[in-house]
Amino acid sequence: MSTTRLSWRECAIALLGDPTAVIAIGGLRIVGDPNLDGPGPYGYLTKTAGPAVDEDRVGPVDLVPVSHEAHADALDERGRVFAKTAPMMLIGAAKRLRPPADGLFPWASHALPRRDGGGGLTVTAVPAVHGPEDGERDGDGTVHWEVTGFGLSGGSMRPGEVRRPATGAGQPQRHTAAVLGAGVVVPARYDGWAHFSEGVPEIGHAFYETGPSSATDRQGADMPLVRIDLIRGRRPDELRAIADATHRALVDVLHIPERDRFQLITEHDADHVIALDAGLGFARTDRLVLIQIFTQSGRTTEVKQRVFRAVAEQLEHLGIGGEDVFVSMVENGPQDWSFGFGRAQYTEGALPVPGR
Incomplete structure (x- = not known):
């Protein structure tokens, strides 16, 4: 695990490990779905790798959005503790978390001021699919568990410019990226857990098939x-x-x-x-x-x-x-x-x- 403290960037996305992403934008630092426990068995799931850096190295955080907290591969014990130290935590489907968490229904929004003077940053809860689209759905119409994605917009950003709308394999993410017109896609859910069957090559290949408008930030189709x-x-x-x-x-x-x-x-x-x-x-x-x-x-x-x-x-x-x-x-x-x-x-x- 690295002991280097994460540096501030004007606009960047860093992956700490599946599924945790650190987003720096508008002078703010956002950490999504903090999953910070070490490798090992967690019920019926097995974690094969811990985060790239310890939570103490992440630095000050302004917002922690949580897609759901039902499974160990989303919000874990150290992640819960970390999330509750942030000034604000936004939750979609999670039911059991307490303040400072603020729950958002689908398409509801929350605004917070940007630190760079660029106006406000709007965080919008968007529906997401937790697993394959053809997976078996429960009585509420969800797959495995209800999850929520989050879109960021505001100031000089285009609506939906940074968005985490879905979890799952490369093909569903590819279709989501096509709908959003995304130019760059940063996959965050593909490594670190024994139950994942698709890695960077599979995800890269899925996006490569859609043409240059959608591509992963890691090479899935380079020329060796x-x-x-x-x-x-x-x-x-x-x-x-x-x-x-x-x-x-x-x-x-x-x-x-x-x-x-x-x-x-x-x-x-x-x-x-x-x-x-x-x-x-x-x-x-x-x-x-x-x-x-x-x-x-x-x-x-x-x-x-x-x-x-x-x-x-x-x-x-x-x-x-x-x-x-x-x-x-x-x-x-x-x-x-x-x-x-x-x-x-x-x-x-x-x-x-x-x-x-």
């Missing part, structure tokens, strides 16, 4: 450059099979388009390749394959682990054992790419930056 180094002696069809298997693993895990394929295959004499076991206690053979994947930053540790496993599994089908599969992911930014003519196409705007 892959270097494949191996010991000389394989036939051309064997080299192509290794390249195909590597690309297939990236398409399956990262959901990149099939034609986003950039690979360099280099053969070396055996005495020009030194790749020991790092003390892990296994021996490599002359079937060794070293793979470097250059990709834009934003992948989670879990996604990277899935990439490693997928590459190893694909190469195993070609008779290459796990001891001979070395994979490294190297992250960079859009300013680090040129696709030709000495131009930085991402920076110049000739190509849309994936995830923006």
Whole structure:
């Protein structure tokens, strides 16, 4: 856990961990759905990762909106204590919290003054869906439990410019973003709990299908450059099979388009390749394959682990054992790419930056 205190920003969104987001806007700091307990079992739910920073590092907070408090993966015990220290807490469906909480019915609003002199900030409660749209509904017409989203508007902001209207998987969020005309979507519910089945690649792929008007802030469709180094002696069809298997693993895990394929295959004499076991206690053979994947930053540790496993599994089908599969992911930014003519196409705007 980081000990760095969150710095003030004019307009920014930071994720502390699922589902907690810190929004800085209009000189105000807003912390949504504070979930601050450490990892471990919580009833029938299991938390796999705690918050990125301790609540003491968040700093002064002006508002805490709470979508619901029925489940441990929304508002937990430390989150409750933290929320009640804020000057104002807005609740949608929650029933059991006490002052300073202020309950809002759907489409009701609450105004608070902006600290930057830009007028007032209006917080509007909006209906939300807690789970898949086709999920089983209770007598009140809700899925799992009633939840509420919150929209922020006011001053120089367009109505609904910052909004957290829904929870759930990538496809429902994609449709919501399309309705709102959102240019940037920051997913907050995809990691940190064992019951989540969709991560950044799935969410990114869902938004990528809608076109450039909706995109995640993390890359779900960038163009990796892959270097494949191996010991000389394989036939051309064997080299192509290794390249195909590597690309297939990236398409399956990262959901990149099939034609986003950039690979360099280099053969070396055996005495020009030194790749020991790092003390892990296994021996490599002359079937060794070293793979470097250059990709834009934003992948989670879990996604990277899935990439490693997928590459190893694909190469195993070609008779290459796990001891001979070395994979490294190297992250960079859009300013680090040129696709030709000495131009930085991402920076110049000739190509849309994936995830923006």
